[in-house]
Amino acid sequence: xxxxxxxxxxxxxxxxxxxxxxxxxxxxxxxxxxxxxxxxxxxxxxxxxxxxxxxxxxxxxxxxxxxxxxxxxxxxxxxxxxxxxxxxxxxxxxxxxxxxxxxxxxxxxxxxxxxxxxxxxxxxxxxxxxxxxxxxxxxxxxxxxxxxxxxxxxxxxxxxxxxxxxxxxxxxxxxxxxxxxxxxxxxxxxxxxxxxxxxxxxxxxxxxxxxxxxxxxxxxxxxxxxxxxxxxxxxxxxxxxxxxxxxxxxxxxxxxxxxxxxxxxxxxxxxxxxxxxxxxxxxxxxxxxxxxxxxxxxxxxxxxxxxxxxxxxxxxxxxxxxxxxxxxxxxxxxxxxxxxxxxxxxxxxxxxxxxxxxxxxxxxxxxxxxxxxxxxxxxxxxxxxxxxxxxxxxxxxxxxx
Amino acid sequence: xxxxxxxxxxxxxxxxxxxxxxxxxxxxxxxxxxxxxxxxxxxxxxxxxxxxxxxxxxxxxxxxxxxxxxxxxxxxxxxxxxxxxxxxxxxxxxxxxxxxxxxxxxxxxxxxxxxxxxxxxxxxxxxxxxxxxxxxxxxxxxxxxxxxxxxxxxxxxxxxxxxxxxxxxxxxxxxxxxxxxxxxxxxxxxxxxxxxxxxxxxxxxxxxxxxxxxxxxxxxxxxxxxxxxxxxxxxxxxxxxxxxxxxxxxxxxxxxxxxxxxxxxxxxxxxxxxxxxxxxxxxxxxxxxxxxxxxxxxxxxxxxxxxxxxxxxxxxxxxxxxxxxxxxxxxxxxxxxxxxxxxxxxxxxxxxxxxxxxxxxxxxxxxxxxxxxxxxxxxxxxxxxxxxxxxxxxxxxxxxxxxxxxxxxxxxxxxxxxxxxxxxxxxxxxxxxxxxxxxxxxxxxxxxxxxxxxxxx
Numbered sequence: 001x002x003x004x005x006x007x008x009x010x011x012x013x014x015x016x017x018x019x020x021x022x023x024x025x026x027x028x029x030x031x032x033x034x035x036x037x038x039x040x041x042x043x044x045x046x047x048x049x050x051x052x053x054x055x056x057x058x059x060x061x062x063x064x065x066x067x068x069x070x071x072x073x074x075x076x077x078x079x080x081x082x083x084x085x086x087x088x089x090x091x092x093x094x095x096x097x098x099x100x101x102x103x104x105x106x107x108x109x110x111x112x113x114x115x116x117x118x119x120x121x122x123x124x125x126x127x128x129x130x131x132x133x134x135x136x137x138x139x140x141x142x143x144x145x146x147x148x149x150x151x152x153x154x155x156x157x158x159x160x161x162x163x164x165x166x167x168x169x170x171x172x173x174x175x176x177x178x179x180x181x182x183x184x185x186x187x188x189x190x191x192x193x194x195x196x197x198x199x200x201x202x203x204x205x206x207x208x209x210x211x212x213x214x215x216x217x218x219x220x221x222x223x224x225x226x227x228x229x230x231x232x233x234x235x236x237x238x239x240x241x242x243x244x245x246x247x248x249x250x251x252x253x254x255x256x257x258x259x260x261x262x263x264x265x266x267x268x269x270x271x272x273x274x275x276x277x278x279x280x281x282x283x284x285x286x287x288x289x290x291x292x293x294x295x296x297x298x299x300x301x302x303x304x305x306x307x308x309x310x311x312x313x314x315x316x317x318x319x320x321x322x323x324x325x326x327x328x329x330x331x332x333x334x335x336x337x338x339x340x341x342x343x344x345x346x347x348x349x350x351x352x353x354x355x356x357x358x359x360x361x362x363x364x365x366x367x368x369x370x371x372x373x374x375x376x377x378x379x380x381x382x383x384x385x386x387x388x389x390x391x392x393x394x395x396x397x398x399x400x401x
Numbered sequence: 402x403x404x405x406x407x408x409x410x411x412x413x414x415x416x417x418x419x420x421x422x423x424x425x426x427x428x429x430x431x432x433x434x435x436x437x438x439x440x441x442x443x444x445x446x447x448x449x450x451x452x453x454x455x456x457x458x459x460x461x462x463x464x465x466x467x468x469x470x471x472x473x474x475x476x477x478x479x480x481x482x483x484x485x486x487x488x489x490x491x492x493x494x495x496x497x498x499x500x501x502x503x504x505x506x507x508x509x510x511x512x513x514x515x516x517x518x519x520x521x522x523x524x525x526x527x528x529x530x531x532x533x534x535x536x537x538x539x540x541x542x543x544x545x546x547x548x549x550x551x552x553x554x555x556x557x558x559x560x561x562x563x564x565x566x567x568x569x570x571x572x573x574x575x576x577x578x579x580x581x582x583x584x585x586x587x588x589x590x591x592x593x594x595x596x597x598x599x600x601x602x603x604x605x606x607x608x609x610x611x612x613x614x615x616x617x618x619x620x621x622x623x624x625x626x627x628x629x630x631x632x633x634x635x636x637x638x639x640x641x642x643x644x645x646x647x648x649x650x651x652x653x654x655x656x657x658x659x660x661x662x663x664x665x666x667x668x669x670x671x672x673x674x675x676x677x678x679x680x681x682x683x684x685x686x687x688x689x690x691x692x693x694x695x696x697x698x699x700x701x702x703x704x705x706x707x708x709x710x711x712x713x714x715x716x717x718x719x720x721x722x723x724x725x726x727x728x729x730x731x732x733x734x735x736x737x738x739x740x741x742x743x744x745x746x747x748x749x750x751x752x753x754x755x756x757x758x759x760x761x762x763x764x765x766x767x768x769x770x771x772x773x774x775x776x777x778x779x780x781x782x783x784x785x786x787x788x789x790x791x792x793x794x795x796x797x798x799x800x801x802x803x804x805x806x807x808x809x810x811x812x813x814x815x816x817x818x819x820x821x822x823x824x825x826x827x828x829x830x831x832x833x834x835x836x837x838x839x840x841x842x843x844x845x846x847x848x849x850x851x852x853x854x855x856x857x858x
Contacts, residue, residue, distance in 0.1 A: 035576065036578035037578070042576040043574070045576070046518045046574070046608055047518065047519075048519045048521070071606070072507065072511070072606070073604065073606055074590060074604045074606045075606075082603075082604050084587040085587070086582050086584040086585070086586070087582065087583060088583055090584055090589065090590075091574065091590070091606055091607060091608045092607070093514075093515040094511050094512050094515035096480070096481060096484075097480055097512060097519055098484075098515070098519065100481045100482070100484035100485040101485065101487055101488055101519040103485050103488070104439075104485055104488040104489050105488050119505070121503065121504075121540055121541060123459070123503075123540060124478070127477070127478040127481075128478040128480065128481045130477075130478070131477040131478040131481035131482055131485075134434070134477060135438075135477075135481065135485035137435070151603050151604070152603075154601060154602050154603045155507040155601055155602075155603045156505050156507055157599060157600050157601040158542075193425070195425045198471050198700050198701070199470045200470055200471065200472060200474055201468070201474045201475070203467055203468040206461065206468050206474075217538070218538070218539055218540075219460075219538040219539055221461055221468075223458060223459060223460070223461060223476055224433075224475060224476065224477055225433050225475045302581070
C-alpha cells in the first residue's frame with residue numbers, strides 16, 4: 001500500500017488545524033445590498049430552512065463554528081434608534097432559538113448565538129446555553145455583547161440610557177461570571193438515581209453560586225444540569241482596544257478587527273491570556289480580484305454608498321485571502337471570523353474556495369477531529385470550580401418566601 | 402338526534418420534577434438528554450396529539466432548608482428545547498410555560514414570535530405567575546412583586562406581548578430585490594405601551610409569525626385564574642378530571658366567556674391527567690397500585706405531609722399514624738418552590754380531615770398520602786380508558802386532556818399504540834392533522850388584531 005503523501009492527513013486522526021475558521025451569519029450577508037443579490041432568498045430570512053441551509057453549507061466546509069448575530073431592536077444605521085429605512089433588511093429572529101432549531105440538523109459544527117447582556121437575565125442565559133449544549137451534544141458557544149442603544153432601553157423600560165460602555169462592559173463581565181458559575185453549579189455526577197436511598201440527586205453536588213454585584217445578585221443553582229462541555233466557550237467582539245479589558249477578563253475567543261498584520265500582532269499581544277484571538281474581516285470572494293472588486297462596486301452602486309465596516313473589507317480571490325490569513329496568523333491570531341459580504345455567494349466561496357486553499361497549504365482540517373466545540377478549538381473541558389472545593393457548610397435558604 | 406360527537410384534544414406533558422415521574426423504574430431513561438425529548442415528541446406526533454407541553458420552575462425546590470432530592474431534579478430551558486424539537490417534528494404543537502414575573506414582555510414576545518416562525522406556526526405559551534422572593538433570588542429584580550399583584554402583572558404582561566405581536570400586521574416584509582424595498586412600511590413594528598407594570602415603546606423586531614400570536618394557555622383554578630383565562634386565553638389547564646367536578650368547572654369557565662365577547666369554543670378546557678394501562682382492567686389496577694408505591698416512598702410521604710403541616714416531621718414513622726400536632730398555620734416556610742404547597746389553603750382543616758380518614762380506615766402516613774394524592778386519572782384496559790376519556794369529553798367535563806405519563810421518555814408509547822386507535826375508531830379523534838399550525842389542531846381562528854380584553858380595567 002502506497003504511503004500517504006506527507007501533506008495528507010491520516011484517515012484516523014486528522015491533526016488539529018493551524019487556523020480556525022468561523023463565519024458570522026446575519027441576514028443575507030454583511031453588505032447592505034446583499035439581500036438583493038441573486039439567490040439571496042431574502043423572503044425566507046424568517047424561516048428555519050434558510051438558516052439550516054447556511055449552517056449545512058458551513059458544516060460541509062468543516063468550519064469550526066458559525067455565529068448568529070442578534071439585537072434587541074431593529075437593525076439600524078443610526079446608533080440612537082431605528083433609521084426608518086425600508087431598503088435594508090430589518091427584523092431578526094432570536095439567535096439562541098435559531099441555533100437550537102438548527103442543532104438537531106447538524107452534527108459537528110459549533111453553534112454560537114449572540115446574546116445582549118445589557119437587558120437579559122444571566123439565569124435565563126445560562127440555562128438557555130446549557131440547553132443548547134445539551135441539544136447539540138457539546139457544540140454550543142456564546143457571543144456576549146452589550147447594547148448602548150437608547151431605543152433598546154425603551155423596549156425594556158427598567159433602566160436609563162447613557163450608562164456608558166465601560167459600565168455596560170463591567171456589567172457584562174459580571175453577567176458572564178454568573179453564567180459560568182451557574183454552569184458549574186451542578187457537578188457532572190450530581191444525578192445519582194440511588195434507588196436504595198430514594199435520592200435522585202446528591203445535593204452535596206449542587207451548589208449555590210451566591211453571586212453579589214452592583215447589577216444583580218444570583219443565588220443558584222441552575223435548574224439545568226451542567227452542559228456537556230462543562231462551560232461552552234464564551235466569545236466577544238472588540239472593534240477597538242477600549243474593549244480589550246473586557247475580552248481579557250471574559251473571553252475564550254476574542255474577535256478583533258485589525259487592518260494590517262501589525263495591528264493583528266498588537267491585538268494578539270494585547271490579549272495574552274485569551275485562548276483564541278480571532279481576526280474579523282468582511283469578505284467578497286471571486287475567482288479573480290477584479291471580479292470581486294467589480295461585484296463590490298456593483299453592490300455599492302445598488303446601495304448608493306460605499307460599504308464601510310469596523311473590520312477590514314477584503315475583495316479578492318480565496319488564494320489572496322489565504323495569503324492574508326496566513327500572514328495574520330503568523331502575527332499571532334489563532335483564527336478568523338469571516339463576515340460574508342453576500343451569504344449566498346461568499347459563504348460557498350469560503351467553504352469551497354478558501355477552505356480547500358487553506359487545506360492545500362496544510363493549515364486546515366480535512367475532517368472534523370472532535371465532537372465538541374471545545375474539542376475543535378483545542379480547549380480542555382474545564383474542571384468544575386465547586387467540585388474541587390472542600391465541602392463547605394451550606395447556608396440554609398432564608399426562611400421567608 | 403343527539404348532538405354531534407365532540408372531537409377530543411390530546412396533548413402530552415413531558416414528565417417533570419415531581420413524584421409522578423418514577424425515575425427508579427428500570428425503564429426510566431434520561432430526563433435531560435435530547436434523545437428523550439425526541440422520543441417523547443415523536444411519539445406524541447405519531448399519535449396525532451395537538452401539542453407537547455413543558456412546565457417550568459426557576460429555582461430548585463427546597464425542603465427544610467435543603468435542595469429536594471427525592472424527585473427528578475433539573476430540566477432544560479423551555480424555549481431552547483422547544484426550538485430544537487421543532488427540527489424533529491412537523492405538526493406537533495410546542496407549548497412552553499413561561500413565567501411573567503421574572504421576564505420582560507419584549508424579550509418573551511421575541512422568543513415566542515421566533516419560536517412560531519421557526520416551527521412554522523406551532524408555538525404556544527402557558528402564562529404563569531410567581532411572586533415569591535425565593536425564586537426572585539435568581540433574578541435581577543428579586544422578590545419585587547407583592548403577591549396580590551401577580552395577576553395584575555400577568556394580565557398586563559400578556560396584553561403587552563399581544564401589542565408587540567400585533568405591531569406587525571404581516572404585510573410589511575416585501576423583500577423585493579427589483580424595487581429595493583425590503584419593507585413596505587418604515588413604521589413596521591412600532592408600538593407604545595403605557596401601563597402600571599410596563600411603560601415601554603419602540604419597534605418590535607420580529608415580523609408577524611405564522612400564527613400571528615402564539616396560542617395562549619393559562620393554568621390555575623382560582624377565581625382570578627378562571628377570569629384571566631376567560632378574558633384572553635385559548636385554553637385552560639383545569640385540575641378536574643372527574644365527571645362532576647369537571648362539569649362544574651367546565652360550565653363555570655365557559656360561562657365567563659360571553660362577557661368578553663367570546664364563544665364557548667374559543668377556550669379549550671384541558672385538564673392534566675395521568676393514566677395506567679393494562680391488558681385487562683384488573684391488570685391495570687394492579688399496575689397502578691405498584692406505580693403508586695413507587696411514587697410515594699416512605700420518605701416521600703413524610704415530605705409530602707410536611708407540605709401541609711409546615712413543620713419538620715422527619716421524626717415520624719411513615720408506616721405509623723399521622724402526627725397528632727396541628728400544622729403550623731403561618732406562611733409555609735418548610736417547602737419552597739412548590740406550586741402545590743400554595744394550594745393547601747387551610748392546612749389545619751386538611752390535617753383534621755386526613756386524621757379522621759386515617760383513623761377511620763386504619764391508614765399509615767404513607768397509605769394516607771397514597772390514598773389522598775395524585776391518584777391516576779385513567780386506569781384500565783385501552784378500551785376502558787378510551788371510553789372514559791370519550792365519555793368525559795362528550796359529557797362536557799373537558800375538551801380533552803393533557804396526559805402526564807409516569808415514565809420518561811417511553812411512557813406515552815402504549816397510549817399511542819392502543820388507546821389512540823380506539824378513539825379514532827370511535828370517530829372522536831383525528832386520523833391525520835388537518836393543518837400545519839397548532840391553531841389548526843385546536844380549531845382556533847386566527848387571532849383578532851386588537852389588544853386583549855381587560856376585565857378589571
